[in-house]
Amino acid sequence: MITAEREQPIGRPAAQDEPLLRVTDLRTEFRRDHADPLRAVDGVSFDVGRGRALAIVGESGSGKSVTVRSLMRVLPRTARTTDGHAMFGGRDLLALSSRAMRRVQGREISMVFQNAMEAMNPTLTLERQLTEPLIWHGICNRIDARQRAIQALGDVGIPEPERRVKVYPFQLSGGMRQRAMIAMAMITEPSLLIADEPTTAVDVTVQRQILDLLAAQKERGTGVIMITHDLGVARYFCDDAVVMYAGRVVERAPVRDLLDRPHHPYSQGLLASSVEVGGRERPLEPIPGSPPDLAHRPEGCPFRPRCAQAEDRCAEEQQLIMVSPGREAACWKATA
Numbered sequence: 001m002i003t004a005e006r007e008q009p010i011g012r013p014a015a016q017d018e019p020l021l022r023v024t025d026l027r028t029e030f031r032r033d034h035a036d037p038l039r040a041v042d043g044v045s046f047d048v049g050r051g052r053a054l055a056i057v058g059e060s061g062s063g064k065s066v067t068v069r070s071l072m073r074v075l076p077r078t079a080r081t082t083d084g085h086a087m088f089g090g091r092d093l094l095a096l097s098s099r100a101m102r103r104v105q106g107r108e109i110s111m112v113f114q115n116a117m118e119a120m121n122p123t124l125t126l127e128r129q130l131t132e133p134l135i136w137h138g139i140c141n142r143i144d145a146r147q148r149a150i151q152a153l154g155d156v157g158i159p160e161p162e163r164r165v166k167v168y169p170f171q172l173s174g175g176m177r178q179r180a181m182i183a184m185a186m187i188t189e190p191s192l193l194i195a196d197e198p199t200t201a202v203d204v205t206v207q208r209q210i211l212d213l214l215a216a217q218k219e220r221g222t223g224v225i226m227i228t229h230d231l232g233v234a235r236y237f238c239d240d241a242v243v244m245y246a247g248r249v250v251e252r253a254p255v256r257d258l259l260d261r262p263h264h265p266y267s268q269g270l271l272a273s274s275v276e277v278g279g280r281e282r283p284l285e286p287i288p289g290s291p292p293d294l295a296h297r298p299e300g301c302p303f304r305p306r307c308a309q310a311e312d313r314c315a316e317e318q319q320l321i322m323v324s325p326g327r328e329a330a331c332w333k334a335t336a
């Protein structure tokens, strides 16, 4: 149980064979009036490798955002992470003091959001917003920071960066704002980038540009966690995937293996209901029913009420088991 924050020494450099980030048994709950807490993230584990991208997929409400916000320690006031570890550079992010965590946020780990306005301050120029993390983290002085800000805007393909650095976010088009936000996230050269639906609110052309920008970061060794509803985006950009359902990981696999041959019936349903597969091979087949109300989680496998393959033994929940090397699924029927 994580009860008190404790200052940890600056982490030792992670050994080369350790993943960039290792999350184990993460649990986060929301406080409720006159009721037991609502468990939104329930024992989630995954690794992110250097220069690799992990897709977190699942329907709305499955716990994707709460998972990454737990790691970044930016949860709503009513939420609390009760268990788990998130080892990053030899430190447990969940056990760092708030002060130590602020040194990690925006420096070693940055976030990119669906809507750039979430990440940007509408009352400050791009220059202020781009230079602030450099100055705050003591990376460089104001004059150098300005040059780096201009460079960062140019790097993400914003024309006339010397002029644009002086504008406010609302003076940019949506696509340019999204790129400016990526410049903000990358300016400190973080080793981990967390992207929460970064391409959902933009058109297809901008989507491709954003993914290519993120791919360039990956090439440089940055690890990426990408939350996405879009399995096409996952296939194009990500290496590994976890599928979440009702706050738990139900399948873990290299992304191509998952999309070519999903093992868990829920992953099969997600794929059948997505344009990625449906558009090319068959009509879309929505998963019947809706995700469980977490306040009334069904006994046994949480997907059982919606699962066409459910059997009596699903009354007992199967844990994630290895189906084949590198592949795990939480289903009695999952076989290689």
Ligand SMILES: Nc1ncnc2c1ncn2[C@@H]1O[C@H](COP(=O)(O)OP(=O)(O)OP(=O)(O)O)[C@@H](O)[C@H]1O
Residues within 6 Å of the ligand: 030, 038, 040, 058, 059, 060, 061, 062, 063, 064, 065, 066, 067, 076, 078, 294
């Ligand atoms: N502010 C909140 N207060 C109370 N419960 C919340 C709050 N935010 C999330 N939850 C609970 O946590 C669950 C997981 O939410 P989360 O936002 O992580 O889902 P998600 O998979 O990211 O969905 P989406 O794809 O719609 O963003 C929700 O189903 C809800 O029960």
